[in-house]
Amino acid sequence: xxxVTQSPTHLIKTRGQQATLRCSPxxxxxxxxxYQQALGLGLQFLLWYDEGEERNRGxxxxxxxxxxxxxxSSELNVNALELEDSALYLCASSFLPGTGNIxxxxxxxxxxxx
Amino acid sequence: AQKVTQAQTEISVVEKEDVTLDCVYETRDTTYYLFWxxxxxxxxxxFLIRRNSFDEQNEISGRYSWNFQKSTSSFNFTIxxxxxxxxxxxxxxxxxxxxxxxxxxxxxxxxQVIP
Numbered sequence: 001x002x003x004v005t006q007s008p009t010h011l012i013k014t015r016g017q018q019a020t021l022r023c024s025p026x027x028x029x030x031x032x033x034x035y036q037q038a039l040g041l042g043l044q045f046l047l048w049y050d051e052g053e054e055r056n057r058g059x060x061x062x063x064x065x066x067x068x069x070x071x072x073s074s075e076l077n078v079n080a081l082e083l084e085d086s087a088l089y090l091c092a093s094s095f096l097p098g099t100g101n102i103x104x105x106x107x108x109x110x111x112x113x114x
Numbered sequence: 115a116q117k118v119t120q121a122q123t124e125i126s127v128v129e130k131e132d133v134t135l136d137c138v139y140e141t142r143d144t145t146y147y148l149f150w151x152x153x154x155x156x157x158x159x160x161f162l163i164r165r166n167s168f169d170e171q172n173e174i175s176g177r178y179s180w181n182f183q184k185s186t187s188s189f190n191f192t193i194x195x196x197x198x199x200x201x202x203x204x205x206x207x208x209x210x211x212x213x214x215x216x217x218x219x220x221x222x223x224x225x226q227v228i229p
Contacts, residue, residue: 003158033217042221043205056216088157100147100166100209103217105159 002027004106006091012112013081021076021109025093032074033094033103034066038087046089049074081113116141118208120220127196128228135191135223137206143167148182148189149207153222159205165189196227 005024013019025032034046045058049068057064063079072093078085088110092103117140127133139148150162163173165182173180177194193200203222210216 035219040221043207043219045216045218048216058216090157090159092159100164102149102161102164104161105151107156107158110157 004091004093004104006089006106006109008109009107010110010112012114014114015081015083017081019078019081019085019111021078021089021091021111022073023075023091023093023106024073025091026095026104029093029095029104030072031094031096031101032068032072033092034074034076035090035092036060036087037090037108038084043090047076078111083113086111086113116143116146116208116210116216116218118206118218118220120204120206120223122223123221124224124226126226126228129198130195132192132194133196133225135193135204135206135225137189137191137220139187139189139206139208141187141208141210143210145211147209149209149217150180150189150191151205151207151219153203153205155202162191162204193225196225198227198229201225201227 007022031050033048035043037043048056052068066076068074088108090108092105094101094103119138146167148165151159153159170182179192181190203224205222206220208218
């Protein structure tokens with residue numbers, strides 16, 4: 001069974017541009033989560049989608065947005081890129097939303113903003 | 115607010131040594147879940163264990179063991195007879211109830227096992 005897949009693996013953008021990151025969850029998983037892992041800061045929760053709806057978001061500005069498609073895949077959009085947006089962006093999925101559900105992670109997209 | 119502290123930023127051990135990774139958490143809830151994940155250089159976080167707040171039994175899985183102590187709000191992870199393949203960043207995480215699906219991760223401990 002395929003795990004969580006993310007594309008692209010690497011993405012290089014310049015300041016002010018927009019970035020789109022994609023995530024396909026494990027088959028049967030309806031919840032998708034996005035995290036930002038900046039150097040030395042651990043994982044910071046960005047967004048949670050379930051059944052096509054945004055259910056929760058972390059402490060990030062509105063230029064971080066996304067959506068979930070009917071097939072449960074998801075994309076994360078980052079507008080007006082800033083240098084500090086350079087990070088590894090990780091996507092995770094879980095079978096059901098619920099406290100304590102195990103989140104399974106993809107390998108991430110490394111975004112570099114020049 | 116919930117918080118997870120992994121005070122050890124980096125640890126180096128020689129192969130076959132035992133090593134313990136510390137995790138201390140803060141929460142006001144009585145029901146919560148704790149996790150450990152491993153992040154090898156490839157970047158993908160690998161789930162290792164989940165423990166709910168009502169289960170304080172220690173767990174052993176091969177060379178891995180976990181010590182959960184509510185009295186000290188700690189959930190420590192021990193690798194016995196470490197191997198080079200154990201080299202990775204290890205994250206402790208806390209999930210609280212409330213339906214918001216927010217998981218708080220510690221900043222991670224980078225473990226280097228030297229052959």
